[in-house]
Structures are given as C-alpha cells and as structure tokens.
Amino acid sequence: MSGRPARGAALVLVLWLIVLLTAVVGGYALVARTGHLQGRVETGQLQGDAVARAGLEYAVWRLNHPEPALRWHPDGRPYRWEYDGAQVEVRITDERGRVDLNRAPPQLLQALLQALGTDPGRAAALAAAIADWRGADGTPGPGAAGDAAYAAAGRAYGAKGAPFESAAELLQVLGIEPDDYRRLRPYVTVHSGLPQPEAAFAALPVLEALGVRDAALLVQLRGQAGGAGNPAAPDLQRPGADAASAAHLLQRAEGGAVRRGTYSIDSLARLPDGSRTVTRAVVRLQGTGAPGMAYMVLAWEEGASPQ
Structure with missing residues (x-):
C-alpha cells in the first residue's frame, strides 16, 4: 500500500513534464512562425524597394531617351512599366513646375x-x-x-x-x-x-x-x-x-531638347502579392561633380509609405 502514493506522485510529475514540454515546443513553434513571417515581410520590402529604385533609374533614362518620341515628359503624367513581374507607376515632375x-x-x-x-x-x-x-x-x-x-x-x-x-x-x-x-x-x-x-x-x-x-x-x-x-x-x-x-x-x-534640370520622381512598385513600395527622389541631371554619375540626389524617401 505504501508504494501507491509514490506511483501517483510520479504520474502527476510526468503529466506536468508533458505539459511543460508541450508549452516549450509550442512557444518555439510560435517564435519560428513569427520569424518566418517577419522574414517574408522584410524580403518583400527589399524586393519592393529594389523594384521602385529600378523604376526611378529607368525614368532618368527615359527622360533623355535616344528617340525623342519615346521620352517621358516631366509634367506629372503617369507612366506604367513592368519589371520582373511587378507593376511600376512613375511620375516625373520638373521642379520648375512647383x-x-x-x-x-x-x-x-x-x-x-x-x-x-x-x-x-x-x-x-x-x-x-x-x-x-x-x-x-x-x-x-x-x-x-x-x-x-x-x-x-x-x-x-x-x-x-x-x-x-x-x-x-x-x-x-x-x-x-x-x-x-x-x-x-x-x-x-x-x-x-x-x-x-x-x-x-x-x-x-x-x-x-x-x-x-x-x-x-x-x-x-x-x-x-x-x-x-x-x-x-x-x-x-x-x-x-x-x-x-x-x-x-x-x-x-514634350519639347525635344536634352534635359539637364532638376526633377522630382515618384516610383510606385506593386508586387504580385499586392504589397506596395514607393521611392521618391529629387534629382539633378547636371553638375553631379563626379565622373560617371548620371544624376545628383537632392532628396530621397523610400518605404511602404514615406512621408
């Protein structure tokens, strides 16, 4: 009879150990899932930033496209472009219009x-x-x-x-x-x-x-x-x-002269998963002061919703 209380206590201890291990494993699984979701968000943000930056670079090139009829014009009208499966909308404004x-x-x-x-x-x-x-x-x-x-x-x-x-x-x-x-x-x-x-x-x-x-x-x-x-x-x-x-x-x-002024460029990237990223910059296409630089950055904002 004296051995039964000991066996009962051991059973309770085992049950508590099972509960504790379940909690530990559950917590680890939650942390792992949270980290995975956070990694996906950060990866998507990096992809969006890269696509929006590509839109900005492309806009700088299209401002002075070798074919005048294919140039983008800096009066705020929207231009749409597809890059690596993402949709990009670019607006260019000559700062003289502000x-x-x-x-x-x-x-x-x-x-x-x-x-x-x-x-x-x-x-x-x-x-x-x-x-x-x-x-x-x-x-x-x-x-x-x-x-x-x-x-x-x-x-x-x-x-x-x-x-x-x-x-x-x-x-x-x-x-x-x-x-x-x-x-x-x-x-x-x-x-x-x-x-x-x-x-x-x-x-x-x-x-x-x-x-x-x-x-x-x-x-x-x-x-x-x-x-x-x-x-x-x-x-x-x-x-x-x-x-x-x-x-x-x-x-x-829409004049055909080579553009060398100061421009504000808004590049909005929409990824296939529906996320959006914006890069906004003010760039000057002359007086960069460094060989090989296509433009000088005067202001820069980027992210999901820059202010």
Whole structure:
C-alpha cells in the first residue's frame, strides 16, 4: 500500500513534464512562425524597394531617351512599366513646375493654399507666415507672425529669417498644421529658384493658383497622352483659345531638347502579392561633380509609405 502514493506522485510529475514540454515546443513553434513571417515581410520590402529604385533609374533614362518620341515628359503624367513581374507607376515632375518656397511672392502662396481648399483669410495669414519665416531681416510684414508670436505660442524659436532648406521646414512655421503640410507638399519646392512656376510642368492646383484658364483641359490632355508620350490629337482639335493654349503648354512639356534640370520622381512598385513600395527622389541631371554619375540626389524617401 505504501508504494501507491509514490506511483501517483510520479504520474502527476510526468503529466506536468508533458505539459511543460508541450508549452516549450509550442512557444518555439510560435517564435519560428513569427520569424518566418517577419522574414517574408522584410524580403518583400527589399524586393519592393529594389523594384521602385529600378523604376526611378529607368525614368532618368527615359527622360533623355535616344528617340525623342519615346521620352517621358516631366509634367506629372503617369507612366506604367513592368519589371520582373511587378507593376511600376512613375511620375516625373520638373521642379520648375512647383511653387518655390524661397522665391514665390505671398500672393502666389495664398492662391495655392486657396486652390487646395484653405479659407481665404487663413490662406493669407499662412502665406504671410511663410514669407516671414524666410525673410532676411526678421521683421514681420502685414499679418505675418513675428518672433513675439512664436514666443506667445510657446515655441522656443522665432521666424528663421533664412531660406527654407526643405519643404519639411513648413511644419515649423507658425500656423502650419500637419494637414496643411500634407496638402502643400506635392506642389512646393526649394530647388527651382523661380518666383513663378512654369505652367507647362505644373499640376492642377498650381495652374489654378497661376490663373491658367485651360488648367483642367491641360491636365486632361496629359492623362490621355501619358501612355504613349504623344499629344492626344483628337482633343487638340477642339476649337477655342483655351484648347490652343493647352496644346501649346503640352507641346512645351514634350519639347525635344536634352534635359539637364532638376526633377522630382515618384516610383510606385506593386508586387504580385499586392504589397506596395514607393521611392521618391529629387534629382539633378547636371553638375553631379563626379565622373560617371548620371544624376545628383537632392532628396530621397523610400518605404511602404514615406512621408
């Protein structure tokens, strides 16, 4: 009789050991599966980055394709390309088609903000604050936010009094909210050096800010010409001064001269599994300073959803 309690205790111990081993094996299996899934995600991200980078490199080459009729045009129209089973969509914008934060007058900045849906009164205040930020003397203009206003808002800095170094500096300007920056970012630059954008390369909100009457028609023509890179002949035959002006601007964007300017390139890669990766860069096709370099990188963002 004395041996039965010992045998019972041994049985309980064995059962607990089985439970413990099951937990250990289950935990190991979970860790292994998690690591496998993480590895797949990282591999997919690397593949997406490589495909998006290939799209950017291809876009640089197509900007100055040996055959002028096959060149891609830097006015923001989409170009689609297939690479290693992935779908790539590329948009190229000449930086001259964007509003330069360091050179644009406040009236143009206000018009752009209004074209993007900002209330006129607030648009005027934000435009003045942007102009004040880049001002050289630190003296606020009418309606602008001076250093005292920054201090009153609890910010440890005042207006910079120097040029914007990147568009992201807008987030430091008093009154600019993240949503304002998100809407402005695609249409502003610090690289053109122009007080007024070139309409031939500008997007619709910039065209509206410039007061171009044929803005919507021009954007429509770009979309129709996007795949082939050629003007959409049927629509160019539409009567009226607006159609003629739109055709002229479209043809300027499609000029055959060798391109050596500064361009923003967005390359969106869609992999067969449905994942997406974007590479965005601002590149200059001249003055690289190094033999064999096709371009100089001025700005670079990449990832699944770069900011």
